[in-house]
Amino acid sequence: xxxxWFPHGVVASPHHLxxxxxARVLADGGNAVDAAVAANLVLAVVTPxxxxxxxxxxxxxxxxxxHGTVSAxxxxxxxxxxxxxAAVDAGHGDPSVSMPGTGGMPMFGALPVTVPGxxxxxxDLLDRFGTRAFGDVTATAIELAEHxxxxxxxxxxxPERARxxxxxxxxxxxxYGRMEAGRRFVQTDLAATLRTIAEDGPSxxxxxxxxxxxxxxLQRGGSTMTADDLAAHRSRLVTxxxxxxxxxxxxxxxxxxxxxxxxxxxxxxxxxxDRLPDDPAAAAHLQVxxxxAAxxxxxxxxxxxxxxxxxxxxxxxxxxxxxxxAAVDAERAGAWPPARPAAGGTAYLCAADRDGLLVSLxxxxxxxxxxxxVVPGTGIGLHDRGAHFSLEPGDPNVIGPxxxxxxxxxxxxxxxxxxxxxxxxTMGGDAQxxxxxxxxxxxxxxxxxxxxxxxxxxxxxxVADGSVAVEADADPAIAAGLRExxxxxxDLEARSHSAGHAHAIRLVAGGYEAxxxxxxxxxxxxx
Numbered sequence: 001x002x003x004x005w006f007p008h009g010v011v012a013s014p015h016h017l018x019x020x021x022x023a024r025v026l027a028d029g030g031n032a033v034d035a036a037v038a039a040n041l042v043l044a045v046v047t048p049x050x051x052x053x054x055x056x057x058x059x060x061x062x063x064x065x066x067h068g069t070v071s072a073x074x075x076x077x078x079x080x081x082x083x084x085x086a087a088v089d090a091g092h093g094d095p096s097v098s099m100p101g102t103g104g105m106p107m108f109g110a111l112p113v114t115v116p117g118x119x120x121x122x123x124d125l126l127d128r129f130g131t132r133a134f135g136d137v138t139a140t141a142i143e144l145a146e147h148x149x150x151x152x153x154x155x156x157x158x159p160e161r162a163r164x165x166x167x168x169x170x171x172x173x174x175x176y177g178r179m180e181a182g183r184r185f186v187q188t189d190l191a192a193t194l195r196t197i198a199e200d201g202p203s204x205x206x207x208x209x210x211x212x213x214x215x216x217x218l219q220r221g222g223s224t225m226t227a228d229d230l231a232a233h234r235s236r237l238v239t240x241x242x243x244x245x246x247x248x249x250x251x252x253x254x255x256x257x258x259x260x261x262x263x264x265x266x267x268x269x270x271x272x273x274d275r276l277p278d279d280p281a282a283a284a285h286l287q288v289x290x291x292x293a294a295x296x297x298x299x300x301x302x303x304x305x306x307x308x309x310x311x312x313x314x315x316x317x318x319x320x321x322x323x324x325x326a327a328v329d330a331e332r333a334g335a336w337p338p339a340r341p342a343a344g345g346t347a348y349l350c351a352a353d354r355d356g357l358l359v360s361l362x363x364x365x366x367x368x369x370x371x372x373x374v375v376p377g378t379g380i381g382l383h384d385r386g387a388h389f390s391l392e393p394g395d396p397n398v399i400g401p402x403x404x405x406x407x408x409x410x411x412x413x414x415x416x417x418x419x420x421x422x423x424x425x426t427m428g429g430d431a432q433x434x435x436x437x438x439x440x441x442x443x444x445x446x447x448x449x450x451x452x453x454x455x456x457x458x459x460x461x462x463v464a465d466g467s468v469a470v471e472a473d474a475d476p477a478i479a480a481g482l483r484e485x486x487x488x489x490x491d492l493e494a495r496s497h498s499a500g501h502a503h504a505i506r507l508v509a510g511g512y513e514a515x516x517x518x519x520x521x522x523x524x525x526x527x
Contacts, residue, residue, distance in 0.1 A: 001455070003449040003513040004451070004514055004526075005510075005511060006511050006527060007510055010525065011036070011526060012349060012503035012505060012525075013348075013503065014047065014427070014501045015047050016522055018039040018043045019523045020525055021039055021140040022349070024038075029131075030130075030131060032357040033125050033126065033351075034126070034130045034132040034136075036125070036349060036361050037130065038137040040347070040349060040363050041122070041141035042140055043363070044363075045144045045145045049155075049159065050347040051345075052381055053190070054118070054365065054370065054375070054381050054383055056114075056117040056363065056385060057071045057117055058070050058257060058363075059361040060240055060251060060360045060413055061125070061129050061357070061360075062423075063129060064356075068238040068240045069124060069128075069238070070117075070253060072257075073114040073117045075114050076402075079403070084106075087222030087223070091222075092110065092111060092222025093108070100464055102391060103392040104391060106387070107384060107387040108166075108371055109222070110217070110221025110222055111222055113225065113382045114404070115232075117235065119205040120233055125359075129357070133198075134201075145188070145190045145191035146186070146188060147184075148185050150183070150185075151181055153181045153182075154521045155179075156179060158368060165368075166369065171376055172369070172372050172374050175187075175379060176374070187379045188379075189378055189379035191379070193378045193380060207231050210380075213376065213377060214375050218382075240253055240254070241260060243264075244270055245270050247416060249418075250266055250440070251412060251413045253410060255406075257407040258408050259410045261302065262294070263316050264316055265436075266436070272325055280478050281485075282330070282481065284468075284478045285485050286330065287438060288333075288468055288482065289328045289333070290325075291437055291461050295430065296336075297324075298406075298433075302406055304397075304403045304404040307403065309396070333482075345370065345429075346362060346365070346429070347362070347364065350423040350424065350425065352423065352512050352514075358413065358423050359423070360413050364427070366384050366388075367387065370382055371383060385407070388407075389403075389405045409432070410425065410432050411425045412436055419507075424503070424505075426517070427500050428499065430463050434459075438456075450513055451516070451524075453502075453504060454517045457470075457473045459474070460499055462490075469498070472491060472494040495519045496519065500517070501520035
C-alpha cells in the first residue's frame with residue numbers, strides 16, 4: 001500500500017481512534033499541536049498498555065525552527081541504591097526481575113516509578129504552541145473512557161500477557177483485568193481524572209487529591225516518593241541535537257534520551273559509502289554494525305545530562321565518527337560488549353497542519369502496562385521508567401535523588417537545506433534508534449515512500465548479546481548473509497510488536513504524504 005496524500009493536514013498514530021480524534025481537531029480548525037495532544041490523550045485511554053497519564057512525554061515541534069520538549073520525571077529525592085536495597089529487603093520489589101546490568105533494580109512495583117511527566121508535557125505543548133484548551137482536546141478521550149470502546153483482538157493480546165505478571169495485583173486486575181477482545185472497556189475513574197485535570201490544570205495532578213493518592217500507593221510499595229517530588233516536576237525546553245545522513249540534517253532530542261545513539265549510528269553509516277549497498281545482506285550488515293557501535297556507546301556514556309562525564313555533542317564530532325566508521329569491517333561482524341536491554345511499551349505519533357506546524361511526539365509507560373501500580377480511584381497506571389536505573393556505583397545510570405534515567409524515547413525529524421522533509425519515529429525500546437536508522441535507509445537510500453518505509457520488514461539488534469533478530473517476512477538473503485558474516489541471527493515473527501510501530505509524514509508538493517505501521521492498529525488520517 002502506498003503512502004496516502006493529504007493537502008491540509010494529517011495525524012498518524014498506532015490506533016485508528018486516536019488518529020481520527022486528531023484529524024477531527026484539524027478539520028475543526030485546530031493546529032497540529034492541538035491534534036497531537038488530542039490523539040495522545042485518546043491513546044492514553046485506548047492503549048493503556050503503551051502509554052497514559054502516568055507516563056512521560058517527549059516531543060519535537062517545528063514552527064519555523066525546531067523546539068524540543070522533555071517532560072520526563074525524576075527519581076524521588078530519597079532515591080538511592082541503599083534506599084532501594086532496603087526496600088527490597090523489606091519485601092518490596094523483586095530484584096530477580098530486573099534489566100541485566102542494573103544490579104537488581106526491580107522492574108515492576110513502586111520502586112522503579114519516577115515522577116510522571118505526561119500531564120505537564122501536554123499543558124506545556126498547548127500553552128506554547130497550541131490554539132485549544134486542554135478541556136477541548138481531551139473531550140474525545142473522556143467520552144471513550146466514560147462510555148468505553150471495543151477492544152480488538154490485536155489490543156487484547158497485551159492485557160492477556162500482562163495478567164501473567166500482574167494477575168496477583170488487585171488494583172491492576174480491577175482496572176485492566178476486565179480487558180477482553182470484543183467487549184466494551186469502560187474506565188469511569190479515568191474519565192473523572194481527565195475531567196479534573198481539564199478543570200483544574202496540571203496542578204490537579206501534581207498537587208492535591210490525585211498527588212496524595214499517588215504518593216500513598218507508592219509509599220505503601222516501598223517508594224520514597226513524596227508530595228514535594230511530584231510538585232517539583234517541570235517540563236524542560238531543549239534544543240534538539242543534529243547530525244547528518246546523506247543530504248539530510250537529522251534532529252533528535254539530547255540526553256537523557258538515546259537520540260544521540262541514532263545520530264551516532266547514522267553518522268557511522270554516512271561514512272561507509274554514499275548509499276547503502278544494493279545487496280540487502282551487505283546493507284543490513286553495515287546497519288547492524290553501526291547500530292551495535294552506537295548502542296555500546298550509549299551504555300557507556302548516556303544518562304541524565306547533569307551527571308554525564310562527557311559532553312553529548314562530543315559523542316558525534318566528525319573525528320570520532322570517522323574512527324568508529326573505520327573500525328567497521330564490511331565483511332565480518334565485530335565483537336560485542338554486554339549492554340542493557342530495554343523492552344518497549346510506548347506510543348509514537350506525528351501530526352502536521354495546513355500552516356506547516358509539525359509535531360513528532362512520543363509518550364510511554366516504558367514496559368507494557370508500566371510498573372503494574374494502579375492508583376486507586378483514579379484509573380491511572382504508573383510507568384516504570386526507573387527500571388533503567390542501576391544500583392551499581394560508577395554506572396552512568398546509577399539511581400540518585402532527583403536524577404532522570406536513560407530514556408529510550410526519541411521523536412525525530414529530518415531537514416533538507418534547513419527546511420523540514422520528514423517527521424518520523426517509533427515505539428520499541430532499544431529498537432527505536434535502530435528503526436530510525438532503517439527508516440532513513442528506506443526513505444533516502446531506497447527511495448521508498450513513508451508507507452513502504454514503515455511497513456518494510458525490519459531487524460532488531462538484541463543489546464544483551466549483539467544477536468540480530470530478523471522479521472520472518474524479510475528477504476531470506478538478509479539472514480543468510482548476516483550469518484555468513486559472523487552474526488548470530490534469530491527469527492522474529494512477521495510484523496512483530498518487538499520491531500516497533502513506526503509512523504512518518506513527509507512534506508511533498510501541495511501537502512503531505514503519510515505512512516502508518518501495519519504492525520499497529522493505527523492509521524494516517526487527515527484532510
